[in-house]
Amino acid sequence: MIIERPLTLIAELTYRCPLRCPYCSNPLNYSDSNYRQELATEYWLKAISQAASLGILQLGFTGGEPLLRQDLEIMVEAAAKTGIYTSLITAGTLLTPDRAAKLRECGLDHIQISIQDSQAAKSDYIAGIPSFEKKLAAARLVKRLGFPLTINVVLHRHNLDRTEEILELCKTLEADRVELANTQYYGWALSNRDSLLPTPEQLERAKQAVAIAKQQRYFPMGVVYVLPDYYEKYPKPCMGGWGQKTMVISPNGDVLPCQVATSIPELTFTNLRNGTLEWIWFESEAFNRFRGIDWMDEPCRSCSRQTIDFGGCRCQALLLTGSATATDPVCHLSPEHHLILKAQEQGQGKQEFSPTFTYRSAKE
Amino acid sequence: MIEENQIHALDYLGLSAGVRLHWSEVRQQHWLLFPEGALALNSTAVAILAQCNGYHSFEAIATALEKQFSDVKESDLQDLLSYMMKRGLLINQAQL
Numbered sequence: 126m127i128i129e130r131p132l133t134l135i136a137e138l139t140y141r142c143p144l145r146c147p148y149c150s151n152p153l154n155y156s157d158s159n160y161r162q163e164l165a166t167e168y169w170l171k172a173i174s175q176a177a178s179l180g181i182l183q184l185g186f187t188g189g190e191p192l193l194r195q196d197l198e199i200m201v202e203a204a205a206k207t208g209i210y211t212s213l214i215t216a217g218t219l220l221t222p223d224r225a226a227k228l229r230e231c232g233l234d235h236i237q238i239s240i241q242d243s244q245a246a247k248s249d250y251i252a253g254i255p256s257f258e259k260k261l262a263a264a265r266l267v268k269r270l271g272f273p274l275t276i277n278v279v280l281h282r283h284n285l286d287r288t289e290e291i292l293e294l295c296k297t298l299e300a301d302r303v304e305l306a307n308t309q310y311y312g313w314a315l316s317n318r319d320s321l322l323p324t325p326e327q328l329e330r331a332k333q334a335v336a337i338a339k340q341q342r343y344f345p346m347g348v349v350y351v352l353p354d355y356y357e358k359y360p361k362p363c364m365g366g367w368g369q370k371t372m373v374i375s376p377n378g379d380v381l382p383c384q385v386a387t388s389i390p391e392l393t394f395t396n397l398r399n400g401t402l403e404w405i406w407f408e409s410e411a412f413n414r415f416r417g418i419d420w421m422d423e424p425c426r427s428c429s430r431q432t433i434d435f436g437g438c439r440c441q442a443l444l445l446t447g448s449a450t451a452t453d454p455v456c457h458l459s460p461e462h463h464l465i466l467k468a469q470e471q472g473q474g475k476q477e478f479s480p481t482f483t484y485r486s487a488k489e
Numbered sequence: 490m491i492e493e494n495q496i497h498a499l500d501y502l503g504l505s506a507g508v509r510l511h512w513s514e515v516r517q518q519h520w521l522l523f524p525e526g527a528l529a530l531n532s533t534a535v536a537i538l539a540q541c542n543g544y545h546s547f548e549a550i551a552t553a554l555e556k557q558f559s560d561v562k563e564s565d566l567q568d569l570l571s572y573m574m575k576r577g578l579l580i581n582q583a584q585l
Protein backbone atom coordinates (compact mmCIF):
# COMPACT_ATOMS: atom_id res chain seq x y z
CA MET A 126 0.00 0.00 0.00
CA ILE A 127 1.34 3.45 -0.92
CA ILE A 128 1.02 5.78 2.04
CA GLU A 129 0.52 9.41 1.00
CA ARG A 130 2.00 12.20 3.08
CA PRO A 131 -0.36 13.94 5.50
CA LEU A 132 -1.83 17.33 4.53
CA THR A 133 -3.02 18.62 7.89
CA LEU A 134 -1.78 18.79 11.44
CA ILE A 135 -4.26 19.59 14.18
CA ALA A 136 -2.40 20.91 17.21
CA GLU A 137 -4.56 20.65 20.32
CA LEU A 138 -2.49 22.94 22.50
CA THR A 139 -4.60 22.54 25.63
CA TYR A 140 -7.92 21.09 26.76
CA ARG A 141 -8.47 24.04 29.10
CA CYS A 142 -11.28 26.33 27.96
CA PRO A 143 -13.39 29.03 29.63
CA LEU A 144 -16.48 27.72 27.81
CA ARG A 145 -18.51 24.64 28.71
CA CYS A 146 -20.25 23.53 25.51
CA PRO A 147 -22.30 20.36 26.06
CA TYR A 148 -21.09 18.95 22.70
CA CYS A 149 -17.38 19.57 23.25
CA SER A 150 -15.28 17.03 21.35
CA ASN A 151 -12.55 16.99 24.01
CA PRO A 152 -12.42 13.72 25.97
CA LEU A 153 -14.74 13.32 28.98
CA ASN A 154 -11.67 12.95 31.18
CA TYR A 155 -9.96 16.08 29.79
CA SER A 156 -9.15 17.25 33.32
CA ASP A 157 -7.09 14.14 34.17
CA SER A 158 -3.53 14.78 35.24
CA ASN A 159 -2.29 13.15 32.04
CA TYR A 160 -3.79 15.99 29.97
CA ARG A 161 -2.90 18.69 32.46
CA GLN A 162 0.76 17.96 31.83
CA GLU A 163 0.84 19.95 28.65
CA LEU A 164 3.63 19.64 26.18
CA ALA A 165 6.35 22.28 26.63
CA THR A 166 7.08 24.88 23.94
CA GLU A 167 10.29 23.17 22.78
CA TYR A 168 8.41 19.98 21.88
CA TRP A 169 5.79 21.91 19.95
CA LEU A 170 8.54 23.72 18.04
CA LYS A 171 10.14 20.39 17.23
CA ALA A 172 6.78 19.05 16.05
CA ILE A 173 6.27 22.06 13.78
CA SER A 174 9.62 21.59 12.08
CA GLN A 175 8.98 17.84 11.71
CA ALA A 176 5.57 18.61 10.22
CA ALA A 177 7.15 20.84 7.59
CA SER A 178 9.70 18.14 6.65
CA LEU A 179 6.88 15.63 6.40
CA GLY A 180 5.15 17.82 3.79
CA ILE A 181 2.25 18.98 5.96
CA LEU A 182 0.62 22.04 4.38
CA GLN A 183 -2.04 23.09 6.89
CA LEU A 184 -1.62 23.57 10.63
CA GLY A 185 -4.60 24.31 12.87
CA PHE A 186 -3.98 25.55 16.40
CA THR A 187 -6.94 24.47 18.48
CA GLY A 188 -7.91 23.13 21.91
CA GLY A 189 -9.71 23.69 24.23
CA GLU A 190 -8.87 27.32 23.87
CA PRO A 191 -5.45 27.71 22.21
CA LEU A 192 -5.17 31.35 23.34
CA LEU A 193 -4.71 30.06 26.90
CA ARG A 194 -1.19 29.10 25.82
CA GLN A 195 0.93 32.22 26.19
CA ASP A 196 3.54 30.71 23.84
CA LEU A 197 1.08 30.52 20.92
CA GLU A 198 2.77 33.44 19.16
CA ILE A 199 6.15 31.68 19.25
CA MET A 200 4.64 28.58 17.65
CA VAL A 201 2.80 30.58 14.98
CA GLU A 202 5.98 32.42 14.10
CA ALA A 203 7.94 29.16 13.77
CA ALA A 204 5.24 27.60 11.60
CA ALA A 205 4.90 30.66 9.37
CA LYS A 206 8.66 30.58 8.67
CA THR A 207 8.32 27.08 7.20
CA GLY A 208 5.58 28.23 4.81
CA ILE A 209 2.90 26.00 6.38
CA TYR A 210 -0.56 27.60 6.31
CA THR A 211 -1.60 28.46 9.88
CA SER A 212 -5.11 28.75 11.31
CA LEU A 213 -6.20 29.69 14.80
CA ILE A 214 -9.40 27.96 15.90
CA THR A 215 -10.74 29.85 18.87
CA ALA A 216 -13.89 30.53 20.87
CA GLY A 217 -12.90 34.18 20.55
CA THR A 218 -13.39 35.39 24.11
CA LEU A 219 -9.65 35.74 24.79
CA LEU A 220 -8.68 37.36 21.50
CA THR A 221 -7.57 40.82 22.63
CA PRO A 222 -6.53 43.52 20.13
CA ASP A 223 -2.92 43.19 21.34
CA ARG A 224 -2.70 39.47 20.83
CA ALA A 225 -4.51 39.57 17.50
CA ALA A 226 -2.08 42.22 16.19
CA LYS A 227 0.88 40.21 17.48
CA LEU A 228 -0.42 37.05 15.79
CA ARG A 229 -0.78 38.97 12.55
CA GLU A 230 2.83 40.12 12.83
CA CYS A 231 3.96 36.55 13.52
CA GLY A 232 2.47 35.49 10.20
CA LEU A 233 -0.78 33.78 11.20
CA ASP A 234 -2.81 33.18 8.02
CA HIS A 235 -6.42 32.65 9.12
CA ILE A 236 -8.75 32.76 12.13
CA GLN A 237 -11.85 30.67 12.87
CA ILE A 238 -14.23 31.84 15.57
CA SER A 239 -17.02 29.69 16.95
CA ILE A 240 -20.44 31.05 17.85
CA GLN A 241 -23.16 29.00 19.50
CA ASP A 242 -26.30 30.76 18.23
CA SER A 243 -27.54 33.99 16.62
CA GLN A 244 -28.78 35.59 19.86
CA ALA A 245 -26.76 36.49 22.92
CA ALA A 246 -28.86 34.73 25.56
CA LYS A 247 -29.19 31.55 23.52
CA SER A 248 -25.53 31.46 22.54
CA ASP A 249 -24.44 32.03 26.15
CA TYR A 250 -26.83 29.33 27.32
CA ILE A 251 -25.04 26.73 25.18
CA ALA A 252 -21.56 28.09 25.89
CA GLY A 253 -22.32 27.91 29.61
CA ILE A 254 -20.86 31.39 30.22
CA PRO A 255 -21.53 34.93 28.92
CA SER A 256 -19.41 35.08 25.78
CA PHE A 257 -21.48 36.15 22.77
CA GLU A 258 -20.61 39.86 22.73
CA LYS A 259 -16.92 39.09 23.09
CA LYS A 260 -17.13 36.69 20.16
CA LEU A 261 -18.68 39.35 17.94
CA ALA A 262 -16.00 41.85 18.98
CA ALA A 263 -13.33 39.26 18.18
CA ALA A 264 -14.84 38.60 14.74
CA ARG A 265 -14.79 42.32 13.93
CA LEU A 266 -11.21 42.56 15.11
CA VAL A 267 -10.19 39.69 12.84
CA LYS A 268 -11.69 41.45 9.82
CA ARG A 269 -10.20 44.80 10.77
CA LEU A 270 -6.73 43.29 10.82
CA GLY A 271 -7.20 41.82 7.34
CA PHE A 272 -7.33 38.12 8.27
CA PRO A 273 -9.76 35.89 6.40
CA LEU A 274 -12.54 35.02 8.86
CA THR A 275 -14.29 31.67 9.22
CA ILE A 276 -17.24 31.45 11.59
CA ASN A 277 -18.08 27.95 12.76
CA VAL A 278 -21.23 26.83 14.44
CA VAL A 279 -22.14 23.43 15.82
CA LEU A 280 -25.80 22.69 15.03
CA HIS A 281 -28.26 20.75 17.18
CA ARG A 282 -31.90 20.79 18.23
CA HIS A 283 -31.63 24.10 20.13
CA ASN A 284 -30.23 26.29 17.34
CA LEU A 285 -31.15 24.55 14.07
CA ASP A 286 -34.37 26.57 13.82
CA ARG A 287 -32.26 29.72 13.63
CA THR A 288 -29.92 28.56 10.84
CA GLU A 289 -31.16 31.41 8.67
CA GLU A 290 -30.51 34.02 11.41
CA ILE A 291 -27.11 32.49 12.10
CA LEU A 292 -26.18 32.82 8.44
CA GLU A 293 -27.45 36.43 8.44
CA LEU A 294 -25.29 37.20 11.45
CA CYS A 295 -22.24 35.67 9.74
CA LYS A 296 -22.97 37.84 6.72
CA THR A 297 -23.15 40.96 8.89
CA LEU A 298 -19.81 39.99 10.39
CA GLU A 299 -18.43 39.71 6.83
CA ALA A 300 -17.30 36.14 7.30
CA ASP A 301 -15.33 34.89 4.31
CA ARG A 302 -16.26 31.32 5.08
CA VAL A 303 -18.82 29.57 7.28
CA GLU A 304 -18.76 26.05 8.68
CA LEU A 305 -22.05 24.71 9.98
CA ALA A 306 -21.48 21.29 11.44
CA ASN A 307 -24.26 19.15 12.79
CA THR A 308 -23.26 17.66 16.13
CA GLN A 309 -21.23 14.45 15.95
CA TYR A 310 -21.98 12.19 18.85
CA TYR A 311 -18.74 11.43 20.66
CA GLY A 312 -17.56 12.43 24.11
CA TRP A 313 -19.71 15.16 25.67
CA ALA A 314 -22.13 15.18 22.77
CA LEU A 315 -22.79 11.47 23.19
CA SER A 316 -23.64 11.97 26.86
CA ASN A 317 -26.05 14.73 25.81
CA ARG A 318 -27.38 12.97 22.74
CA ASP A 319 -31.04 12.85 23.79
CA SER A 320 -31.06 16.62 24.39
CA LEU A 321 -29.23 17.48 21.17
CA LEU A 322 -30.69 15.24 18.46
CA PRO A 323 -32.74 17.31 15.99
CA THR A 324 -35.95 16.45 14.18
CA PRO A 325 -35.97 15.68 10.44
CA GLU A 326 -38.13 18.80 9.89
CA GLN A 327 -35.53 21.02 11.53
CA LEU A 328 -32.84 19.53 9.34
CA GLU A 329 -34.87 20.09 6.21
CA ARG A 330 -35.41 23.80 6.98
CA ALA A 331 -31.73 24.26 7.82
CA LYS A 332 -30.79 22.68 4.52
CA GLN A 333 -32.97 25.20 2.69
CA ALA A 334 -31.40 28.14 4.55
CA VAL A 335 -27.93 26.87 3.61
CA ALA A 336 -28.97 26.45 -0.03
CA ILE A 337 -30.07 30.10 -0.16
CA ALA A 338 -26.81 31.34 1.37
CA LYS A 339 -24.90 29.29 -1.20
CA GLN A 340 -26.97 30.45 -4.12
CA GLN A 341 -26.79 34.11 -3.10
CA ARG A 342 -23.07 33.79 -2.45
CA TYR A 343 -23.21 35.34 1.02
CA PHE A 344 -19.68 34.14 1.69
CA PRO A 345 -16.93 34.44 -0.94
CA MET A 346 -15.13 31.29 0.23
CA GLY A 347 -18.31 29.32 0.67
CA VAL A 348 -20.40 27.52 3.28
CA VAL A 349 -19.49 24.06 4.48
CA TYR A 350 -22.51 22.19 5.79
CA VAL A 351 -21.61 19.01 7.63
CA LEU A 352 -24.57 16.64 7.39
CA PRO A 353 -25.94 14.98 10.51
CA ASP A 354 -24.79 11.45 9.85
CA TYR A 355 -27.49 9.86 12.04
CA TYR A 356 -29.94 10.84 9.31
CA GLU A 357 -27.88 9.84 6.28
CA LYS A 358 -27.94 6.57 4.39
CA TYR A 359 -24.17 6.21 4.37
CA PRO A 360 -21.56 7.19 6.94
CA LYS A 361 -18.99 9.95 6.50
CA PRO A 362 -15.53 9.16 5.21
CA CYS A 363 -14.23 9.93 8.68
CA MET A 364 -11.11 12.16 8.52
CA GLY A 365 -10.95 11.38 4.78
CA GLY A 366 -9.86 7.90 5.83
CA TRP A 367 -7.82 6.73 8.81
CA GLY A 368 -4.18 7.78 8.41
CA GLN A 369 -4.83 9.30 4.97
CA LYS A 370 -4.72 13.07 5.47
CA THR A 371 -4.57 14.20 9.05
CA MET A 372 -2.49 13.97 12.21
CA VAL A 373 -3.61 15.27 15.60
CA ILE A 374 -1.36 16.09 18.53
CA SER A 375 -3.16 16.15 21.86
CA PRO A 376 -2.11 18.49 24.70
CA ASN A 377 0.08 15.84 26.35
CA GLY A 378 1.92 15.06 23.11
CA ASP A 379 0.16 11.85 22.08
CA VAL A 380 -0.13 11.71 18.30
CA LEU A 381 -3.53 10.52 17.03
CA PRO A 382 -5.13 9.80 13.64
CA CYS A 383 -8.27 11.68 14.75
CA GLN A 384 -9.35 13.88 17.64
CA VAL A 385 -11.44 11.22 19.32
CA ALA A 386 -9.21 8.20 18.61
CA THR A 387 -8.37 7.83 22.31
CA SER A 388 -11.88 6.42 22.73
CA ILE A 389 -10.59 3.16 21.18
CA PRO A 390 -8.91 1.39 24.10
CA GLU A 391 -7.08 -1.26 22.05
CA LEU A 392 -4.86 1.43 20.49
CA THR A 393 -1.66 2.77 21.98
CA PHE A 394 -0.46 6.10 20.74
CA THR A 395 3.12 7.20 20.39
CA ASN A 396 4.03 10.38 22.21
CA LEU A 397 6.00 13.13 20.49
CA ARG A 398 8.67 12.70 23.13
CA ASN A 399 9.25 9.11 21.93
CA GLY A 400 9.03 9.27 18.15
CA THR A 401 9.16 11.62 15.17
CA LEU A 402 6.00 12.59 13.28
CA GLU A 403 7.45 10.90 10.21
CA TRP A 404 7.88 7.56 12.00
CA ILE A 405 4.48 7.85 13.66
CA TRP A 406 2.76 8.56 10.35
CA PHE A 407 4.38 5.80 8.29
CA GLU A 408 5.31 3.14 10.83
CA SER A 409 3.31 3.35 14.04
CA GLU A 410 0.74 0.70 14.82
CA ALA A 411 -2.06 3.15 15.63
CA PHE A 412 -1.85 4.88 12.23
CA ASN A 413 -1.71 1.58 10.35
CA ARG A 414 -4.44 -0.19 12.32
CA PHE A 415 -7.38 1.04 10.19
CA ARG A 416 -5.51 2.34 7.17
CA GLY A 417 -6.86 1.19 3.81
CA ILE A 418 -9.36 -1.68 3.66
CA ASP A 419 -7.63 -4.82 4.93
CA TRP A 420 -8.99 -4.50 8.48
CA MET A 421 -12.63 -4.47 7.37
CA ASP A 422 -15.33 -6.95 8.35
CA GLU A 423 -18.52 -7.64 6.42
CA PRO A 424 -20.56 -5.93 5.04
CA CYS A 425 -17.80 -3.36 4.28
CA ARG A 426 -15.32 -6.04 3.16
CA SER A 427 -17.30 -6.80 0.02
CA CYS A 428 -18.93 -3.39 -0.50
CA SER A 429 -18.24 -1.17 -3.49
CA ARG A 430 -18.22 1.98 -1.34
CA GLN A 431 -15.30 0.85 0.81
CA THR A 432 -12.88 3.35 -0.74
CA ILE A 433 -15.50 6.14 -0.69
CA ASP A 434 -16.45 6.15 2.99
CA PHE A 435 -13.83 3.72 4.38
CA GLY A 436 -16.56 2.03 6.41
CA GLY A 437 -17.29 5.24 8.31
CA CYS A 438 -16.01 6.31 11.69
CA ARG A 439 -14.03 3.79 13.79
CA CYS A 440 -14.75 5.60 17.03
CA GLN A 441 -18.49 5.70 16.37
CA ALA A 442 -18.45 1.99 15.45
CA LEU A 443 -16.74 1.17 18.73
CA LEU A 444 -18.80 3.49 20.93
CA LEU A 445 -22.11 2.15 19.62
CA THR A 446 -21.45 -1.49 18.69
CA GLY A 447 -18.53 -2.33 20.97
CA SER A 448 -16.30 -3.33 18.05
CA ALA A 449 -13.87 -0.95 16.37
CA THR A 450 -13.79 -3.03 13.17
CA ALA A 451 -17.56 -3.06 12.75
CA THR A 452 -19.33 -1.13 10.02
CA ASP A 453 -20.27 2.33 11.26
CA PRO A 454 -23.88 1.75 12.45
CA VAL A 455 -24.95 4.95 10.69
CA CYS A 456 -24.74 2.94 7.45
CA HIS A 457 -28.11 1.47 6.53
CA LEU A 458 -26.28 -1.74 5.53
CA SER A 459 -24.87 -2.19 9.05
CA PRO A 460 -26.41 -5.09 11.01
CA GLU A 461 -26.46 -2.69 14.00
CA HIS A 462 -28.26 0.15 12.22
CA HIS A 463 -31.22 -0.32 14.58
CA LEU A 464 -29.09 1.38 17.28
CA ILE A 465 -29.26 4.62 15.30
CA LEU A 466 -32.98 4.31 14.68
CA LYS A 467 -33.53 3.77 18.38
CA ALA A 468 -31.45 6.81 19.32
CA GLN A 469 -33.48 8.93 16.91
CA GLU A 470 -36.69 7.76 18.52
CA GLN A 471 -35.43 8.45 22.01
CA GLY A 472 -34.37 11.94 20.98
CA GLN A 473 -37.79 12.64 19.46
CA GLY A 474 -39.50 11.45 22.64
CA LYS A 475 -37.70 14.12 24.66
CA GLN A 476 -38.73 16.89 22.31
CA GLU A 477 -41.15 18.72 24.64
CA PHE A 478 -38.98 18.81 27.72
CA SER A 479 -36.63 21.64 28.38
CA PRO A 480 -33.12 20.35 27.88
CA THR A 481 -31.00 19.17 30.72
CA PHE A 482 -27.42 19.25 29.61
CA THR A 483 -24.38 17.88 31.25
CA TYR A 484 -22.15 20.84 30.61
CA ARG A 485 -18.52 20.12 29.97
CA SER A 486 -16.82 20.25 33.36
CA ALA A 487 -13.78 18.94 35.20
CA LYS A 488 -14.15 15.72 37.16
CA GLU A 489 -14.13 16.15 40.89
CA MET B 490 -16.04 32.69 -28.69
CA ILE B 491 -15.62 34.33 -25.31
CA GLU B 492 -18.07 37.09 -24.49
CA GLU B 493 -16.67 40.58 -24.02
CA ASN B 494 -18.28 41.21 -20.58
CA GLN B 495 -17.08 37.85 -19.24
CA ILE B 496 -13.55 38.87 -20.14
CA HIS B 497 -13.78 42.18 -18.32
CA ALA B 498 -14.91 40.44 -15.14
CA LEU B 499 -11.51 38.72 -15.30
CA ASP B 500 -9.50 41.95 -15.41
CA TYR B 501 -7.26 43.08 -12.54
CA LEU B 502 -7.55 39.92 -10.47
CA GLY B 503 -5.52 39.41 -7.34
CA LEU B 504 -5.33 36.72 -4.65
CA SER B 505 -7.94 37.21 -1.90
CA ALA B 506 -6.85 37.95 1.67
CA GLY B 507 -5.43 34.80 3.24
CA VAL B 508 -4.63 33.07 -0.06
CA ARG B 509 -1.01 32.43 -1.03
CA LEU B 510 1.35 30.41 -3.19
CA HIS B 511 3.68 27.89 -1.61
CA TRP B 512 6.49 25.71 -2.92
CA SER B 513 6.82 22.44 -1.02
CA GLU B 514 10.39 21.20 -1.17
CA VAL B 515 9.45 17.73 0.18
CA ARG B 516 6.66 17.26 -2.30
CA GLN B 517 8.47 19.08 -5.16
CA GLN B 518 5.19 20.74 -5.92
CA HIS B 519 3.64 24.23 -6.07
CA TRP B 520 0.49 24.78 -4.03
CA LEU B 521 -2.17 27.39 -3.55
CA LEU B 522 -2.94 27.57 0.17
CA PHE B 523 -6.07 29.13 1.68
CA PRO B 524 -8.41 28.63 4.68
CA GLU B 525 -8.85 24.87 5.15
CA GLY B 526 -7.62 24.04 1.68
CA ALA B 527 -4.69 23.36 -0.62
CA LEU B 528 -4.64 22.97 -4.40
CA ALA B 529 -1.70 21.40 -6.24
CA LEU B 530 -0.71 23.63 -9.16
CA ASN B 531 0.91 22.74 -12.47
CA SER B 532 3.46 25.09 -14.04
CA THR B 533 0.86 26.89 -16.19
CA ALA B 534 -1.37 27.58 -13.18
CA VAL B 535 1.60 28.92 -11.21
CA ALA B 536 2.52 31.25 -14.09
CA ILE B 537 -1.07 32.50 -14.31
CA LEU B 538 -1.47 33.09 -10.58
CA ALA B 539 1.90 34.86 -10.43
CA GLN B 540 0.39 37.38 -12.87
CA CYS B 541 -2.63 37.96 -10.61
CA ASN B 542 -1.36 40.95 -8.68
CA GLY B 543 -4.34 43.22 -9.28
CA TYR B 544 -2.66 45.22 -12.06
CA HIS B 545 -3.07 43.04 -15.16
CA SER B 546 -5.99 42.88 -17.53
CA PHE B 547 -7.14 39.54 -18.88
CA GLU B 548 -5.59 40.40 -22.24
CA ALA B 549 -2.26 41.25 -20.63
CA ILE B 550 -2.15 37.91 -18.81
CA ALA B 551 -3.13 36.07 -21.99
CA THR B 552 -0.34 37.76 -23.92
CA ALA B 553 2.26 37.08 -21.24
CA LEU B 554 1.17 33.46 -21.05
CA GLU B 555 1.37 32.93 -24.82
CA LYS B 556 5.03 33.91 -24.74
CA GLN B 557 5.76 31.37 -22.00
CA PHE B 558 3.61 28.44 -23.10
CA SER B 559 2.78 27.90 -26.76
CA ASP B 560 0.05 25.35 -26.09
CA VAL B 561 -2.20 27.25 -23.64
CA LYS B 562 -5.55 28.35 -25.06
CA GLU B 563 -7.33 31.53 -24.00
CA SER B 564 -10.33 29.46 -22.94
CA ASP B 565 -8.13 27.46 -20.53
CA LEU B 566 -7.01 30.72 -18.96
CA GLN B 567 -10.60 31.88 -18.69
CA ASP B 568 -11.66 28.58 -17.10
CA LEU B 569 -8.92 28.68 -14.48
CA LEU B 570 -9.55 32.31 -13.52
CA SER B 571 -13.34 31.82 -13.35
CA TYR B 572 -12.94 28.71 -11.21
CA MET B 573 -10.62 30.50 -8.78
CA MET B 574 -13.03 33.44 -8.60
CA LYS B 575 -15.98 31.17 -7.87
CA ARG B 576 -14.09 29.66 -4.97
CA GLY B 577 -13.30 33.13 -3.64
CA LEU B 578 -9.57 32.65 -4.12
CA LEU B 579 -9.20 35.48 -6.63
CA ILE B 580 -10.99 38.83 -6.50
CA ASN B 581 -11.31 41.70 -8.89
CA GLN B 582 -9.16 44.34 -7.25
CA ALA B 583 -10.31 47.16 -9.52
CA GLN B 584 -13.54 47.20 -7.48
CA LEU B 585 -11.77 47.70 -4.17
Ligand code: SF4
Pocket residue numbers: 142143144145146148149150151188189190216239485
Ligand atom coordinates in the same frame (compact mmCIF):
# COMPACT_ATOMS: atom_id res chain seq x y z
S1 SF4 C 1 -16.44 23.06 22.13
FE1 SF4 C 1 -16.81 24.75 23.58
S2 SF4 C 1 -16.01 23.97 25.54
FE2 SF4 C 1 -15.15 22.63 23.94
S3 SF4 C 1 -13.18 23.57 23.46
FE3 SF4 C 1 -14.66 24.42 22.01
S4 SF4 C 1 -15.38 26.33 22.97
FE4 SF4 C 1 -14.36 25.13 24.57
Ligand code: SF4
Pocket residue numbers: 359360424425426428429430431432434435436437452453456457458459
Ligand atom coordinates in the same frame (compact mmCIF):
# COMPACT_ATOMS: atom_id res chain seq x y z
S1 SF4 D 1 -21.19 -1.29 4.12
FE1 SF4 D 1 -19.34 -0.26 4.76
S2 SF4 D 1 -18.30 0.40 2.89
FE2 SF4 D 1 -20.44 -0.14 2.35
S3 SF4 D 1 -21.53 1.81 2.43
FE3 SF4 D 1 -21.77 0.85 4.47
S4 SF4 D 1 -20.06 1.67 5.66
FE4 SF4 D 1 -19.59 2.12 3.51
